[in-house]
Amino acid sequence: MTLSYSDTRKKLDQITAEMLGLIRKYGLDAASPFDVIEVARAKITDQNDYIRFLELSLEGRIYGEYGDALQKQIDEEARQTEAAKKLN
Template identity: 90%
Template sequence: MALSYSETRKKLDQITAEMLGLIRKYDLDAASPFDVIEVARTKISDQNDYIRFLELSLEGRIYGEYGDALQKQIDEEAKAQQAKPLN
């Protein structure tokens, strides 16, 4: 299943919104991105919310990397198009 860049951004926005809801609900305030999972493990009391937090973290990473790769491809195609000589 290939997603367009705009579909990928939309999915990332949905993931971010849901993640922000959990961050606010449990007042997750990690000092460093490396501490996020430990803080979540400590503060999220509902196991289902903790599992969802981990899922969202993974989904965000996957969609983020996919979006970056798509953007790179779009940029390279645009450069190639500009480099073509006009007839």
């Protein structure tokens, strides 16, 4: 399955919205990104919410990296198109 950059951004927006809901619900306030899982483990009392938090974290990472790779590909294709135009 290949997703467009737009579809990837939409999915990331959905993940972010759901993640923000959990952050607000449990008052997650990690001082650094390295503390997020520890804080979530301590504050999220519903096991299903904790599992969903971990899933969202992983999904966000995957979609984020995929989006970055797509953006690099789009940028590279644009550079190649510009270079080809200059040669003609």
